[in-house]
Amino acid sequence: MSKIKKKFICQECGYESARWMGKCPECEKWNTFVEEFYTSKSSINEIKTSTSNIAITLEDVIIEEEKRFSTGMRELDRVLGGGVVPGSLILIGGDPGIGKSTILLQISNQMAKENLKVLYVSGEESVKQIKLRADRLKVYEQGLYILSETNMFVIEKVIEQIKPNVLMIDSVQTMYHSDLSSAPGSVGQVREITARLMPIAKEKGIATFLVGHVTKQGAIAGPRVLEHMVDTVLYFEGERHQTYRILRAVKNRFGSTNEIGMFEMRDRGLEEVKNPSEMLLSGRPIDSPGTIAIPCIEGTRPILIELQALVSYTNFGMPRRMATGIDYNRVILLIAIIEKRLGMQLQNQDAYVNIIGGLKVDEPSVDLGVILAIASSFKNIPIDPGMVALGEVGLTGEVRSVQFIEKRIMEAQKMGFKKCIIPKSNLKGLKKTEEIEVIGVSTVYEALRYTF
Template identity: 50%
Template sequence: MSKSKGSRLVYACQTCGFQSPKWLGKCPDCGEWNGFIEERAAPSSTSDPAKVGMFGLSATRPLRYADIESQDDSRRDSGIAEFDRVLGGGIVPGSLVLIGGEPGVGKSTLMAQVAGALSDSHGTVLYVSGEESERQIKLRGERLGLKADGLFLLPETCLERVLEQVDALGPAAIIVDSVQTVFSMKLESAPGSVSQVREVAGQFLILAKNRSLPVFLIGHVTKDGQLAGPKALEHIVDTVLYFEGERHHNHRIIRAVKNRFGAANEIGIFEMTERGLVPVANPSAMFLSERPVGAAGSVVVAALEGSRPILVELQALVSSSQYGTGKRMTVGVDANRVSLLMAMLEKRLGMHLIGDDVYLNVAGGIELDEPAVDLGLVAAIVSSYRNRAIDERTVVFGEVGLAGEVRAISQASSRLREAVAMGFRRAVLPQTNIAGLPALDDGLELVGVRSVAEAIDALF
């Protein structure tokens, strides 16, 4: 790496990219501790407006809106339906997609499968790997059963050399595994530092837009944010996909946390097998497969993930604490939301939870953050508190307000259809949702409730 003219020392937060002339213990921008690392700030080619326009075009002029080609019809199937779904209905040419996840979760596996499928249908695909040798990738490919005649592997970490090879090969899609291993010779910072990761992502963005080809960047995420934070990348790329939940289950959930070309929050559900990631045909059945029947504290909610309704089991455990004040712990739901609902239960229903430990878990490692699961959380807590089981063929959903009122939620009918499909007989839902429902003649009893007290009467 050459020492470029005008380079000066700066300290950059490795989580968010905030720069300071002095070392700081705590980042004033994102609040992270001990994240500052010495970097050399060199003038970046991408940030020189005299040299390049927005996407590296030599000059940009205003274009008439009506003359601009529409893009949406040009989406391509990746060949893996669950992956297309997360992307919003296929791959958009010219899009830059970040795929993040913890070590070993299956990022390379997924992208090797996508690369294989893409090369079968769209021609040349380039897989750039800075982490594994071509032999290792081939070994994985053989396990996954890839034929992939049009797939090319490039073990390379230097950005400029990668771009040369892209020029020479002219691929229809590029996969970079991982963005943290690639470095630009223009910068003196170490590979994986925020400034390198940004520069590399910026260059791939220019490449994607100029050549109208999709570029997929794999990014590592560690829980303590050791490597350059993907947060610094999120605003550069068009789409961010994350592997969600723990990797101790066999299934993997991939969520679109940002998407410029489709609904955010869309999820794809796969099972990790010896032959790679296999789409799960019926997610509700998978999430409910290990449900304890007749156990207090367990309730099924109809959640909406992106455009898809999914039935998920919530579990609560309320037990008297050894100590004065109880512990609260949640997995898969927001702890603050649960605290709020518990405060509501204390005030409106006179439940005494102060001296109890309360644990909440979403079975299956999925994360639920829509208010429609509120009523399910309340039902699970009350069920465990009273040690009374909820009927196993009852599904619950609704938003809960601080006055204990149950509020309407979106897309009640698609949630109900999923409940019918899974053999449920009864649904406890907001009364205000019932009015707008199309007639359902499928043996599902609908119980509309206006308040948490009514819901509890209906359930117990």
């Protein structure tokens, strides 16, 4: 017989306790425990003997070649590892208004074109509101079913009735299970909804997409176990006032987590950016000091970014430092290297560093480009617009080697650049080409000498 029990759950980290506590011992947050009721059923008589309950050796497991189907967007397929695996759970997170619901409706339409039955469940919009957004995005496919519902029992019945190939849940924080007394979006509800969706997806082979809201810190709202339960976690990055979006995989059981997809938000939804380097370098000033192009690697794809720096005299006793798209502490470290190793006095100068396009770059290969851009703005001398520079810089001013040097040089060559400054240690084994001049440097002073 069912028994109603209660427990206290921390709304920050999901820690469970039999009694209320003022401070969570796990995340050390205050006043985060909420009382939740749940129904426990005796499961002794409910266990059924099946092949899934029997332990077998690994050699006896027979699997066929992994089948995937396309989402209709090559950028998204690349991030997923080649397409969607049937029966997988995919969690998509991002800031409000970043485009999560838009991309779900778009790929639902694309997969419906491939004769796949898609069920789109929204707990945030009515059916008429979904229809208005679908008209704006030119979504008209017959195989796309929409449902406005938040009750998990009703959703399960609709799934049994329609038997879709793909299920969209927008969003998991709006869904609730009637066995729990807590409000939708609470730790218990999010965990219970995901736990019920998992066997549905695995047993019936339904590819399930979940939209997850994020907190102020940028993490998926709800318990951390949510990210552990799903197969793939995707994050949308980008500023709301910027038109470009980066889709990045932070967890993927069926592919690499190093791939990214780039999209542009337009009036008809998200469109793929086929040549990110050309897009990011469009509108680049030619003869302005403080700007330089840097070849970066995002996953397996080389991308050319534009980095800009501005150095100006400060009117305050403490100079101001700002960094957008790059680690602030790294910029402070590089400014110290400029002062110590190059002799440029920046104690009375404000310094601003910005990555164009709303991208966030965290690889150390941009170090040399940051130093040259700051030096260019400080000296008020423009850098050759046909030159790119890359390399990690150490505290003693040495330029260290970077990975995937050939991919970076080929991307710069494809975009029409004529000169490339790289670490001297990367010259070993590098194939020479007549279309682009490759210069190896060992120190930042040597790089500055070749630049100006």
